[in-house]
Amino acid sequence: HNVSYLEFFHTLVSLEWESRQSGQLAKRVKRAKLPYTKTIHDFDFSFQPSISEQRVKETLTCRYIANGENRILLGPPGVGKTHL
Numbered sequence: 001h002n003v004s005y006l007e008f009f010h011t012l013v014s015l016e017w018e019s020r021q022s023g024q025l026a027k028r029v030k031r032a033k034l035p036y037t038k039t040i041h042d043f044d045f046s047f048q049p050s051i052s053e054q055r056v057k058e059t060l061t062c063r064y065i066a067n068g069e070n071r072i073l074l075g076p077p078g079v080g081k082t083h084l
Contacts, residue, residue: 038083048080056084
């Protein structure tokens with residue numbers, strides 16, 4: 001595709017690095033023997049209406065990191081803190 005050797009090499013190294021990172025993560029997850037694989041997209045906001053879906057989705061953008069802010073999840077047992 002008419003890319004320079006440097007661009008091609010950078011792409012090649014990036015793909016290799018991503019592949020290794022992905023493999024290492026998969027090994028760590030397997031070794032952890034977690035009982036379930038859950039993502040934020042699996043969270044049932046209708047089950048816990050006190051949790052703002054909009055605030056959770058805003059947190060997923062990670063803008064709070066650049067702004068030097070923190071995120072703390074507080075609440076009684078069973079409200080979904082661990083899942084989030």
